[in-house]
Amino acid sequence: MHKRRSVKENYAVFLIPGIVLFAALIVMPFIANIAFSFTRWTGVGEPSWIGLENYIRLLDDDVFWMSFRNILAMIFSMAVVPTVIGLVLAAVLFDYVGRHVGQRSASAFRAIFYLPQVLPIAIAGIVWGWILHPTTGALNTALRGVGLDDLARNWLGDSSIALISVMFVMIWFQLGYPVVIFMAGLQRVDPSIYEAAELDGANWFQRFRHVTVPQIRPEIYVVVLTSTIYALKVFGPIYVLTRGGPANSTNVPSYFAYQNFFERANVGYGASISTILAVIVIVFAIVFLYAQRRSEAKSGLVSS
Amino acid sequence: MRRSTGRVGRRPAARFVVLGLLIVAAAAFFVPFFLVGINAFKSPAEYAVSGPLGLPGQLQIDSIIDFWQRTSFDQKLWNSLVISTTVAVGAVALSLLNAFALGIGRVRGRNWLLVIFLMGNLLPQEALAYPLYYLARAVGVYDTAIPVIVIFIVIHSAFGTYLLTSVLAHFPSEILEAARVDGAGKWRQLVQVVTPISLPTLMVLFVFFFIWTWNEFFLPLIFLASSSNQTVPVALGVLQGQHLTDATTSSAASLLGVLPAIIFFLIFQRTLVRGITAGAVK
Numbered sequence: 001m002h003k004r005r006s007v008k009e010n011y012a013v014f015l016i017p018g019i020v021l022f023a024a025l026i027v028m029p030f031i032a033n034i035a036f037s038f039t040r041w042t043g044v045g046e047p048s049w050i051g052l053e054n055y056i057r058l059l060d061d062d063v064f065w066m067s068f069r070n071i072l073a074m075i076f077s078m079a080v081v082p083t084v085i086g087l088v089l090a091a092v093l094f095d096y097v098g099r100h101v102g103q104r105s106a107s108a109f110r111a112i113f114y115l116p117q118v119l120p121i122a123i124a125g126i127v128w129g130w131i132l133h134p135t136t137g138a139l140n141t142a143l144r145g146v147g148l149d150d151l152a153r154n155w156l157g158d159s160s161i162a163l164i165s166v167m168f169v170m171i172w173f174q175l176g177y178p179v180v181i182f183m184a185g186l187q188r189v190d191p192s193i194y195e196a197a198e199l200d201g202a203n204w205f206q207r208f209r210h211v212t213v214p215q216i217r218p219e220i221y222v223v224v225l226t227s228t229i230y231a232l233k234v235f236g237p238i239y240v241l242t243r244g245g246p247a248n249s250t251n252v253p254s255y256f257a258y259q260n261f262f263e264r265a266n267v268g269y270g271a272s273i274s275t276i277l278a279v280i281v282i283v284f285a286i287v288f289l290y291a292q293r294r295s296e297a298k299s300g301l302v303s304s
Numbered sequence: 305m306r307r308s309t310g311r312v313g314r315r316p317a318a319r320f321v322v323l324g325l326l327i328v329a330a331a332a333f334f335v336p337f338f339l340v341g342i343n344a345f346k347s348p349a350e351y352a353v354s355g356p357l358g359l360p361g362q363l364q365i366d367s368i369i370d371f372w373q374r375t376s377f378d379q380k381l382w383n384s385l386v387i388s389t390t391v392a393v394g395a396v397a398l399s400l401l402n403a404f405a406l407g408i409g410r411v412r413g414r415n416w417l418l419v420i421f422l423m424g425n426l427l428p429q430e431a432l433a434y435p436l437y438y439l440a441r442a443v444g445v446y447d448t449a450i451p452v453i454v455i456f457i458v459i460h461s462a463f464g465t466y467l468l469t470s471v472l473a474h475f476p477s478e479i480l481e482a483a484r485v486d487g488a489g490k491w492r493q494l495v496q497v498v499t500p501i502s503l504p505t506l507m508v509l510f511v512f513f514f515i516w517t518w519n520e521f522f523l524p525l526i527f528l529a530s531s532s533n534q535t536v537p538v539a540l541g542v543l544q545g546q547h548l549t550d551a552t553t554s555s556a557a558s559l560l561g562v563l564p565a566i567i568f569f570l571i572f573q574r575t576l577v578r579g580i581t582a583g584a585v586k
Contacts, residue, residue: 010409010490011404011405011408011410011411011490012405012409012411013405014401014402014404014405014409014490014494015401015402015405015406015411015417017398017401018398018401018402018421018461021398021454021457021458022420022421022424022458022462025432025436025454025455025458026424026432026458026459026462027424028435029432029435029436029439030427030431030432030435032434032435033432033435036434036435043434043438092322092326093326096322097322097323097326100319101319101323109330111573112330112333113330113333115333115334115337115566115569116333116336118515118565118566118568118569118576119519119561119562119565120518120519120520120521120536120561120565121519121537122519122521122537122538122540122541122561123536123537123541123558123561123562123565125541126540126541126544126554126557126558126561127336127339127340127558127561127562128336129554130551130554130555130558131336131339133551136351136356136550136551137356137551138339138343138356138357141355141356141357142356142357145357172333172336175333229426232428233428233429233430235429235522236521236522236537236541239521239525239541240541240544253430254428254430254522257430258433258522261430261433261434262526267434270430270434271434273430274428274430274431274433274434275431277428277431278427278428278431281426281427281428282423282427285423285426
């Protein structure tokens with residue numbers, strides 16, 4: 001027993017670079033960020049300790065609350081909508097197009113829906129910023145071209161619709177991710193289950209509800225978890241599309257933190273925002289992974 | 305390959321409706337790429353006349369060349385390439401070292417370590433950015449590729465460690481046993497046995513780390529202040545709203561930003577799909 005353990009522990013040497021770098025570049029900065037959140041600091045000179053003042057101020061900050069309302073909108077458009085549409089699309093592509101039209105067509109459709117995902121999100125933002133431009137943009141030009149002038153809008157510059165426009169772009173950006181994962185997950189499902197359901201007279205929707213969705217539950221968990229975390233952290237598209245405007249109507253916590261760090265020299269305040277965001281992400285991840293484990297244990301499903 | 309069940313013959317109308325809807329949806333999805341493609345090749349004068357929806361009369365690459373030169377785009381491509389390649393190599397190597405200890409060595413406390421690594425990967429970069437920025441300035445590497453490279457090696461390897469550990473946990477122990485009998489130490493086992501055999505997984509990780517790093521925006525935006533050090537997304541993202549007032553320049557910029565991503569996609573499509581799946585189901 002003793003001998004075996006010493007053999008095992010020799011492997012720990014290989015962890016040294018990983019742990020040292022991780023401690024220096026992730027753990028220490030995170031702790032420092034928490035420490036900064038209890039200070040007032042411009043980034044130069046000495047930070048002054050003010051305890052919980054930043055957090056108390058946040059509770060009263062309309063922009064902060066607005067940024068959290070917007071993050072819910074981002075979760076809706078980056079996690080909820082893509083997962084729901086992605087489930088249907090993946091099922092149609094796999095169970096219908098793949099079987100009745102051909103695997104190649106199914107793969108081609110999958111590739112088109114996945115294409116936005118390979119773009120740097122900042123580039124996707126530039127493309128859409130140009131399409132949605134109020135005067136020279138493709139969308140308004142098209143609307144005016146077919147006589148629907150009344151529908152033309154300042155899509156990103158009008159505070160009443162900017163958030164909706166950003167949400168739309170995010171759905172476009174995100175949809176391919178669940179489609180690819182769900183289609184891959186469906187390949188794991190035993191085709192005889194579908195055939196049995198078909199023989200029993202189950203229609204397409206019944207098969208979708210009672211075979212497809214339960215069978216790829218592990219994938220659904222992974223997609224919802226990862227895309228919700230991605231939505232919580234969203235920064236690039238906001239920076240490129242709207243810079244949080246107009247009038248903070250599209251501001252999100254990560255951009256709000258960035259503004260305080262690098263534009264307003266309000267490091268302590270920015271640190272408190274990003275600390276809260278980090279805590280939310282961690283709590284969310286723990287709760288979700290716990291729920292996933294429980295559901296897997298209950299249904300006897302083991303992700304391969 | 306399963307055979308068609310013959311329902312098609314009975315329900316041809318349904319088949320056309322489903323296919324028709326899919327084609328419309330796919331076309332709508334593809335429209336932004338199409339628009340970028342046609343408008344990047346127009347002159348400003350032609351854009352003014354035909355608008356964003358008309359097909360270009362002739363392929364004019366003046367806007368693209370003009371934008372390329374004005375932004376020293378080759379410099380940005382090079383910066384992106386160097387940073388992404390270095391990060392991908394470094395992060396794969398670091399993941400492999402960690403996963404060798406955790407997956408094959410089964411070091412005590414490995415589950416906790418994995419959870420901590422994974423949490424580090426999930427953390428919003430905003431919660432690390434300012435201390436890292438301060439540190440980079442203090443050490444004198446601010447506005448160089450070094451902090452970006454080192455930080456992304458660590459962040460990405462946190463995910464790589466998680467994935468690779470579960471792969472190496474199932475590594476055939478007879479092979480390692482045989483190597484041990486032949487007198488191979490741990491280093492030789494890692495370099496001559498484990499690495500070659502897990503090469504396919506390592507390639508998937510490499511491709512992922514490369515593309516993730518290429519697409520990164522937040523930390524490069526903060527660390528790469530001067531134009532000559534910026535990566536493609538940062539350079540274009542910063543330009544947006546400053547100089548991209550005319551539409552042909554915007555679309556030329558979009559095309560130059562989109563093209564490398566599409567090229568990677570075409571080269572790595574299989575690897576990408578395999579990798580996303582591997583990441584999803586562990």
